[in-house]
Amino acid sequence: MCGIVGIVADQSDGLERDITAMNQSLVHRGPDDEGIAVSRADGVAIAMRRLSILDIAGGHQPMWSESGQHAVVFNGEIYNWQMLRNILVKHGHAFRTERSDTEVLVHGYEQWGDGLFARLNGMFAVIVWDKLNRALVVARDFSG
Secondary structure: OOEEEEEEOOOOOOHHHHHHHHHHOOHHHOEOEEEEEEEOOOOEEEEEEEOOOOOOOOOOOOEEOOOOOEEEEEEEEEOOHHHHHHHHHHOOOOOOOOOOHHHHHHHHHHHHHHHHHHHOOEEEEEEEEEOOOOEEEEEEOOOO
């Protein structure tokens, strides 16, 4: 079971320190990998701890879109990720990994925005940092 955390702050003093401490508190939820993305200029930080199940080698997070405008941290499993991946490839998205449901989320958000979440079949909690619109989007599966 992985864990994700995020911060939105009025000022960036201590942002790296705080997100690192928050992420360290989740070590028991994800011993295999960790990742942090900080945007000091925007006062935003996201991080994750990962228990590697799918795409152990290529599924490092935060995962960034091709444009560099969107970053995702994710906990869960997307059951229909292969179908969504095929659709996104047809829309012209280039995937760096072969088996990452996380990468489907970042490309899917870039393609459909918030409409992505209605297309997902799975159990998930996700944070998207949308640099383009300066928005931090947090979503979870509909069962909760």
